[in-house]
Amino acid sequence: MAKCIHCGDDESVEIHEVYGYRDFLLDTCCESFHKDVVDFLNKDPKTAAKWLMGLSDGILLQMQQPKLRRVIDDGLGSLMLDWNLTLVPVEQRTAKEFVKRHHRHCPPPAGWRFGAGVSNGNGNLIGVIMVGRPVARTLNQNEILEVNRLCVRDDIPQGLVWNACSLLYGWASKQARQRGFKKIITYVLESESGTTLRAAGWVPELKTSGGSWNRKTRQRVDKTTTQPKIRWTAPWCQDQFTLQPENLGATA
Template sequence: MSFADACAFVDAHHRHHTAPRGHKFSLGVLAAGDLAGVAIIGRPVARVFDDGLTLEVTRLATDGTANACSALYGATARVARAAGYHRILTYTRADETGASLRGAGWQRIADRPARSGWHTPSRPRTHRGTEHTARVLWELIVNPA
């Protein structure tokens, strides 16, 4: 699906984030002919993971349709595998269960402590209400090296 349409859905349905600035590709899932969820996939945000063989699900949002999250994670894996990527990463808040990720075969690989924010004097950032939140890093190997 188009990046613009995926961003509009994220802005309307995501619980705590706005749409990202860019993507490699975006996917949507339909339920009864209507858009029920989107996944936006891009380069890893963390430079250490940006090796050209890794993708990151930077946003995933649904309207609450059952199994939409798992369907999107599964579709993301199939596209990444077909395109030759080796792995996919994503983050969840520590207070989220990760049930859809586990159901789609993802592995919890790290717990990340809460940060006070991303603002630094050399790179000013505005607060978006997601600061001070611990995160969990998840991984799915799609093409073992």
């Protein structure tokens, strides 16, 4: 058996305990070697998953979870199993309750055509997407869809929701096309990067001027932010164009 380069004892690592569906503890010969093992687990997830399966004598296989995606740090110094994301069906009521509890600055939308959720390993929702009619009255309500709300949990380690947003955006785009709509759009705050939209293949289309929805002829109470936003659309959509950086000042 090899000697540990840190403590000089025999290298030793074993799964000390597995509890719940995500958490486990490793027992190693010393703290420094424990750090080396953690770095290894995070560097090569596929190899790490196979290694863990063998190390645990099949205990992870007995948990009957989806395929292991990564091993992450929970931010508090403990390792955590990150399972492959799974799209799951959700009802409107469930999606609205999720948004009401977890969205940072917007309430649940009233409209609904379809939606979906995403889970990480145990069936519990970590994110939802709600697709409905366009909020702007000038847009064609029969040919265009809008992602009215996308929300992922921010009260769990963020490694667990990695790629969840782009997965949901990609699903919504595919659904809109299959259902015969000509376009699907969504809006994000100007201050947001849009990284998850780009990862799903969406493109920025125009910048709105922001402002209140309240008008003398149509009294409204603003329930969401009135900041300027960027409108994004899926790449297959008709009449879409890419908003170039020099055109970010264009408004609609």
